[in-house]
Amino acid sequence: MAYGExxxxxxxxxxxxxxxxxxATDVGTGLVGAPACGDVMKLQIKVNAAGVIEDAKFxxxxxxxxxxxSSLVTEWVKGKTVDEAETIKNTQIAQxxxxxxxxxxxxxxxxxxxxxxxxxxxxxxxxxxPAAAAASEPAKVAAE
Amino acid sequence: MATKATxxxxxxxxxxIPLPIYLDYQATTPTDPRVFGAMLPYFTTKFGNPHSRxxxxxxxxxxAVETARGQVAALIGASxxxxxxxxxxxxxxxxxxxxxxxxxxxxxxxxxxVVTEHKCVLDACRHxxxxxxxxxxxxxxxxxxxIDLNHLREAVTDKTALVSVMAVNNEIGVIQPLxxxxxxAHEKGAFFHTDxxxxxxxxxxxxxxMGIDLMSISGHKIYGPKGxxxxxxxxKPRVRLHALIHGGGQERGMRSGTVPTPLVVGLxxxxxxxxxxxxxDNERIRALSDRLYNGITKQLKDxxxxxxxxxxxxxxLNLSFSYVEGESLMMGIRxxxxxxxxxCTSASLEPSYVLRALGVEEEMAHTSIRFGIGRMTTEAExxxxxxxxxxxxxxxxxxxxxWEMVQEGIDLKSIQWSEH
Numbered sequence: 001m002a003y004g005e006x007x008x009x010x011x012x013x014x015x016x017x018x019x020x021x022x023x024a025t026d027v028g029t030g031l032v033g034a035p036a037c038g039d040v041m042k043l044q045i046k047v048n049a050a051g052v053i054e055d056a057k058f059x060x061x062x063x064x065x066x067x068x069x070s071s072l073v074t075e076w077v078k079g080k081t082v083d084e085a086e087t088i089k090n091t092q093i094a095q096x097x098x099x100x101x102x103x104x105x106x107x108x109x110x111x112x113x114x115x116x117x118x119x120x121x122x123x124x125x126x127x128x129x130p131a132a133a134a135a136s137e138p139a140k141v142a143a144e
Numbered sequence: 145m146a147t148k149a150t151x152x153x154x155x156x157x158x159x160x161i162p163l164p165i166y167l168d169y170q171a172t173t174p175t176d177p178r179v180f181g182a183m184l185p186y187f188t189t190k191f192g193n194p195h196s197r198x199x200x201x202x203x204x205x206x207x208a209v210e211t212a213r214g215q216v217a218a219l220i221g222a223s224x225x226x227x228x229x230x231x232x233x234x235x236x237x238x239x240x241x242x243x244x245x246x247x248x249x250x251x252x253x254x255x256x257x258v259v260t261e262h263k264c265v266l267d268a269c270r271h272x273x274x275x276x277x278x279x280x281x282x283x284x285x286x287x288x289x290x291i292d293l294n295h296l297r298e299a300v301t302d303k304t305a306l307v308s309v310m311a312v313n314n315e316i317g318v319i320q321p322l323x324x325x326x327x328x329a330h331e332k333g334a335f336f337h338t339d340x341x342x343x344x345x346x347x348x349x350x351x352x353x354m355g356i357d358l359m360s361i362s363g364h365k366i367y368g369p370k371g372x373x374x375x376x377x378x379x380k381p382r383v384r385l386h387a388l389i390h391g392g393g394q395e396r397g398m399r400s401g402t403v404p405t406p407l408v409v410g411l412x413x414x415x416x417x418x419x420x421x422x423x424x425d426n427e428r429i430r431a432l433s434d435r436l437y438n439g440i441t442k443q444l445k446d447x448x449x450x451x452x453x454x455x456x457x458x459x460x461l462n463l464s465f466s467y468v469e470g471e472s473l474m475m476g477i478r479x480x481x482x483x484x485x486x487x488c489t490s491a492s493l494e495p496s497y498v499l500r501a502l503g504v505e506e507e508m509a510h511t512s513i514r515f516g517i518g519r520m521t522t523e524a525e526x527x528x529x530x531x532x533x534x535x536x537x538x539x540x541x542x543x544x545x546x547w548e549m550v551q552e553g554i555d556l557k558s559i560q561w562s563e564h
Contacts, residue, residue, distance in 0.1 A: 003475075008475075011472070011475055011476075014543065017542065017543050019548065031545065031559075032562055033561070033562065034561030034562060035506075035507030035510070035546060035556060035561065036505070036506035036507050036510075036561070037506075038469055038486060038495070038506075038507075038510040039469065040545050040546060040561070041545070042545035042548075059543055059544060059545040059548055060543060060544070060545065061467060061468070061469055061544045061545055061546045061547075062469050062472060063469055063471040063472050063475075063486070064471060064472050064475040066469075066472070067472055067543065112562075
């Protein structure tokens with residue numbers, strides 16, 4: 001399969017590989033996918049007091065597209081607030097990496113990984129997700 | 145990075161190895177230059193139609209075709225008249241299965257085959273089953289990839305027309321017990337067909353000693369040209385079949401169409417070389433295969449060899465690299481041409497049905513790579529492959545959440561995975 005340059009760059013020089021302390025309260029961990037399906041992503045975020053993601057790490061078992069998708073999202077979430085990070089869509093990932101149609105599920109998994117990491121962070125810190133209209137009141141959550 | 149080798153590694157350049165390296169000999173083989181040389185005159189100067197009876201162009205071509213027929217026959221202990229030229233093993237398998245099935249259908253409408261057969265065998269059987277009222281039994285295989293002869297004995301009945309079991313498996317290289325299978329088929333009066341696309345010229349085959357009634361052969365798997373193959377059809381006792389392709393009645397009426405002289409000459413030459421050099425070829429291939437296996441397993445743990453350790457063609461080394469997905473490994477070792485059982489390399493996104501049939505768990509099937517070693521493979525290429533594979537597996541394991549969990553002592557089976 002022929003891949004785009006950005007994808008190959010992320011595969012060959014993956015950003016932010018590694019692990020954060022999953023027991024720390026300011027770290028949210030998302031583990032999505034299944035070995036039987038051929039891809040598993042672990043994405044971790046470290047959130048500061050202002051609700052900003054100051055570090056992100058990943059480990060991925062999967063094809064080149066899965067590795068590139070998770071590498072890319074660690075770059076994207078860094079410096080964003082948790083609520084901003086939550087708005088990242090798989091279509092943006094797929095478009096940025098020029099994923100071929102059969103690899104779209106890799107970008108879906110990366111989006112799921114962000115959501116799972118954020119959910120874990122919120123669970124630990126007791127911070128509820130913003131109300132249904134998530135985007136309308138992002139400041140409130142950050143301020144809590 | 146932790147994965148960087150501590151010693152300076154010799155690059156392909158300093159070793160003077162041309163890249164990329166070809167380790168996919170089950171997919172196809174390069175045409176041996178000696179084969180190519182033998183074929184050339186039959187494209188240009190000796191271009192006659194071998195079926196032309198009225199002039200020397202035809203006679204010259206016919207003579208070349210008959211010489212080739214003899215070379216193919218000699219490789220498998222058959223007589224010349226038992227060799228039918230086809231377009232390749234897919235056609236040979238179709239002709240054997242549909243041809244024999246249809247001819248004997250009134251008396252015998254059952255076929256016995258195996259779940260790990262090549263798709264063209266399975267698809268031909270499926271066609272007879274769904275469209276033409278045959279009963280097909282698909283035998284399971286054991287963990288080592290071999291069939292259980294007791295199961296075969298139970299499956300073959302006096303309604304069985306044909307038992308079709310491949311000689312060497314294309315994905316995992318295991319060799320089925322052909323002689324024993326033939327004996328069981330014959331006990332019930334059934335014929336035995338073997339798809340020998342991956343076996344002819346690689347392992348000794350003798351249709352008489354082994355009791356084989358039909359055998360499919362492919363040109364491009366044995367350093368011959370693509371687009372040519374053969375079907376061995378036993379004459380004593382005579383195996384009869386319905387043709388698939390009708391026309392001028394060439395190939396004893398079993399396969400009409402002008403016989404492609406250059407391709408047939410190439411197949412014949414390839415068989416002749418294989419017969420003469422099988423011993424030395426296999427000695428080299430076995431040594432290279434052992435070198436590759438030992439070189440990798442000495443430096444990496446949790447490597448699984450798929451398929452039986454002993455009953456195998458050594459030119460096929462199918463390994464599972466636990467916790468590393470196959471396609472991502474192939475991307476890393478891009479200058480080495482291999483195949484993977486990973487779903488990600490297939491159009492269907494399903495992992496290899498052959499590995500699944502062995503009971504290899506899906507997560508392990510996703511991590512498999514098939515290394516194919518052949519006549520042109522060199523020791524330097526194998527060493528480069530070892531070095532490259534080890535380096536990338538280490539790197540990808542450092543990146544693998546599964547590897548991390550296992551190192552932490554977590555049982556992956558205890559995790560509630562979100563299947564997607």
